[in-house]
Amino acid sequence: MKTAVLVFPGSNCDRDLAVALERVTGTAPAMVWHGETALPDGVGLVAVPGGFSYGDYLRSGAIAARSPIMRAVVEAADKGLPVLGVCNGFQVLTEAGLLPGALMRNARLTFVCRDATLTVGNASSAFTRSYAAGERIVVPVAHHDGNYYADDETLDRLEGENRVAFRYADTVNGSRRDIAGILNARGNVLGMMPHPERRVEAAHGGTDGRRLFEGLLETVGA
Numbered sequence: 001m002k003t004a005v006l007v008f009p010g011s012n013c014d015r016d017l018a019v020a021l022e023r024v025t026g027t028a029p030a031m032v033w034h035g036e037t038a039l040p041d042g043v044g045l046v047a048v049p050g051g052f053s054y055g056d057y058l059r060s061g062a063i064a065a066r067s068p069i070m071r072a073v074v075e076a077a078d079k080g081l082p083v084l085g086v087c088n089g090f091q092v093l094t095e096a097g098l099l100p101g102a103l104m105r106n107a108r109l110t111f112v113c114r115d116a117t118l119t120v121g122n123a124s125s126a127f128t129r130s131y132a133a134g135e136r137i138v139v140p141v142a143h144h145d146g147n148y149y150a151d152d153e154t155l156d157r158l159e160g161e162n163r164v165a166f167r168y169a170d171t172v173n174g175s176r177r178d179i180a181g182i183l184n185a186r187g188n189v190l191g192m193m194p195h196p197e198r199r200v201e202a203a204h205g206g207t208d209g210r211r212l213f214e215g216l217l218e219t220v221g222a
């Protein structure tokens, strides 16, 4: 599977994601600079990395969401291309309007960096098919703006349409309804605050994150 990882000014977890994708797919991703206006031909996944973008000025993800490459990403997502946003990437995807809601400052106003136990909600998307619904997995978090907010109507819709991919098993950042990751209506866009790319080999303490990339590979094909 050919993949693309976006790179913004100040991105600092793009290489983590690239290494994880290469380990699982066997092919190094194309690293796509934010100023590009088109995605490389034939990519089966666009990954928006975690870390920071543009120093997180204004709001996390707000400036990155308006960079030239994001127009191409929104267009491709609308046509069904899988798009994964991890942490800062999730923030970018909400700011770009590909996912509903917003990621606000953590409820305790502190940076949270630790392993988080998640429960899998939707286990039938391209991203989550290698998990079982209700399964508990461990994936690390590292953020100060992970406090997911959406109004009740949006939250009810996300739950009613089985679009909550992951929830925190305990309180991590104050997210409404403990939401850690959500899907778009079509199921081809996933945003999640935990970092699956930091849990892909035994040396990371487990491989629960790797399964997400393996599920994608099964869906998209080599």
Ligand SMILES: NC(=O)CC[C@H](N)C(=O)O
Pocket (backbone or CB within 6 Å): 013, 049, 050, 051, 052, 056, 060, 086, 087, 088, 089, 142, 143, 144, 145, 146
């Ligand atoms: N690990 C990350 O992607 C962090 C995202 C963002 N900089 C935050 O702290 O919320």
